[in-house]
Every structure is written in C-alpha cells, then in structure tokens.
Amino acid sequence: MSEENIKVDTSCCASCGIAEIDDIKLKECSDCDLVRYCSDACQKEHNSQHEEACKRRAAELRDELLFKQPESTHLGDCPICCLPLSLDRQKSATTSCCCKIICEGCNYANQMREEEKKLQHSCPFCRKPVPSTEKQCDKQILKRIAANDPVAMLRKGIEQHRKGDYGSAFEYYVKAAKLGDAEAQYELAILYQYGTGVEKDEVKQINYLEEASIGGHPIARYRLGLTEGNINGSAERALTHFFIAAKLGENDSIKVLMDAFRNGLVSKDDLASALRAHQAAVDATKSPQREAAEE
Numbered sequence: 001m002s003e004e005n006i007k008v009d010t011s012c013c014a015s016c017g018i019a020e021i022d023d024i025k026l027k028e029c030s031d032c033d034l035v036r037y038c039s040d041a042c043q044k045e046h047n048s049q050h051e052e053a054c055k056r057r058a059a060e061l062r063d064e065l066l067f068k069q070p071e072s073t074h075l076g077d078c079p080i081c082c083l084p085l086s087l088d089r090q091k092s093a094t095t096s097c098c099c100k101i102i103c104e105g106c107n108y109a110n111q112m113r114e115e116e117k118k119l120q121h122s123c124p125f126c127r128k129p130v131p132s133t134e135k136q137c138d139k140q141i142l143k144r145i146a147a148n149d150p151v152a153m154l155r156k157g158i159e160q161h162r163k164g165d166y167g168s169a170f171e172y173y174v175k176a177a178k179l180g181d182a183e184a185q186y187e188l189a190i191l192y193q194y195g196t197g198v199e200k201d202e203v204k205q206i207n208y209l210e211e212a213s214i215g216g217h218p219i220a221r222y223r224l225g226l227t228e229g230n231i232n233g234s235a236e237r238a239l240t241h242f243f244i245a246a247k248l249g250e251n252d253s254i255k256v257l258m259d260a261f262r263n264g265l266v267s268k269d270d271l272a273s274a275l276r277a278h279q280a281a282v283d284a285t286k287s288p289q290r291e292a293a294e295e
Helices: 040-066 104-117 134-146 150-163 166-178 182-194 202-214 218-231 235-247 251-262 268-283 288-294
Strands: 092-094 101-103
Touching (some): 040 202, 101 104, 104 288, 150 166, 150 182, 218 235, 218 251, 235 251, 235 268, 251 268
C-alpha cells in the first residue's frame, strides 16, 4: 500500500522503523512532510519507495504556498507614513543613504519642511544629507551593498542593466534574490524569458516568477497567470493567479477577469469581490499628502 493511501507514522523512521527516543533524532524529508528518517543511509535506501509520493506531496505544498493570498505587495509600507506603497513606482523613490523606499507624499512633506525652515536637503527617513554628486551617491550604495542590503543590490543591478552591463546586473539580481527580494526575482525572470545576458530558460523563468509571486509581486503573479492560461492551458490556475494579483491592486489582472466574466468563466459574485478588493488596495495607497505631491 502506498504512502498516499495510509497514515504514515512520523514518529518512526520510514525505512528501518526505529522510534524517536532518547538520543535518536529523526529528520523530516527535505521535500515533503510525509516521512522522517534516522539517517541519510535510511533515506537513501527508502528513496525508491518514497519518491513518487514525495514528488506529489512536494507539488501540493508548493501550490499551497504559491496560491496563498499575500497580506500586502512586495513593496510593503512607506517607513514614514506607514501607508502601503503604490505599485506605480513613479510615486515612490529609493534613498541612496539608507536604501528605504519612500512615498512621494513623504518626500514632498520633507521638501516643504526644508523650504519653510531653510534647511539643508536631507533624507526624509534617516535625515542624512543627500549626496550632491553621482560619485557620492554610488559610494553610499556600495556601502549598503557591503552591509548585505538587498534593496541596494537591486538598485545597483537596475543601474547596470540600463548601462547594458547585463552580466553585472545578473550578479546583483542573484545576490538580492537570494536574500528574498521579490523585485530582484522578477528581474531575473525577465532576463531568462528574453535571454538578456543569459540563455533563455523557461524553467528558471517560471521558478523566479513563482518566487516573486510568493513574495507578493503582483506583476509577476499576472505574468504567471498569462503563462498558465496561454501556454499551459490551465484556466483554473490562471484565474487564481489573476484573482490574487487583482486583490493586491494590479490593474491588468482586473481587466483579464472582466473579460473572463464576459466569456462566462468568472461568476458575477467573484468578479464583484475582486473589484472591491482591488479598489480597497488602491485606496489604501492614497492620502492627502500623496495627492498634494502629485499636484
């Protein structure tokens, strides 16, 4: 009888049956939560019996993680006003001194304060003087990179990308991605999709899109939806991606869901729920201060 049809006793080694007592410690299979082993030798010996069930369970666990609705986008909140940052990156800026992503509303308020009190221009967050030259700015970014700051690594990667130095950009993206930066993971997916500085690799592209999506990146999620629908032919998985992205405030996903509703693929209630959540996510990024900055 296979593992998927019986309740596995995880208090014992799946291979030799020894129980976890006293100084005997069992370790869980690294890919699933179905079995545990007392040693690497037992795990290796049991692999042929466990492999198929392990792959299925690992895929289930991956989907549970992938299709969980994130509480917020990968951008999070402005560290000053504590309101969610807009998906429109024109409405925020990354400081070079402390590498914080600040909304334009707080930038604007800081500028007004400095003008009123005739103060030197400083960072809205850490209050350090803003560098006056590109060389000074680059020095500060490199200092943050040395401190293992993924935001600084991402910023440097984007800078190198724009210069056409794709090899250097790739290295910075990889470093930031390993530290969990969803934007860097998304940038790597795009490199692998188009073969920019690397060989095209659909598997790596999808993997990085998934990692970015898990981290709350709505545009990566939208692209996953397109891949599932247009390439893999899985309408159900595609729509799930679009619903998750839409509820994070992503506009293109809402458009897809409206088309799906017109084609009878999405119910009226589900679309209405997505529209309400989308609007709530967009409204949460607004404030009088941010509106004043746009005027």
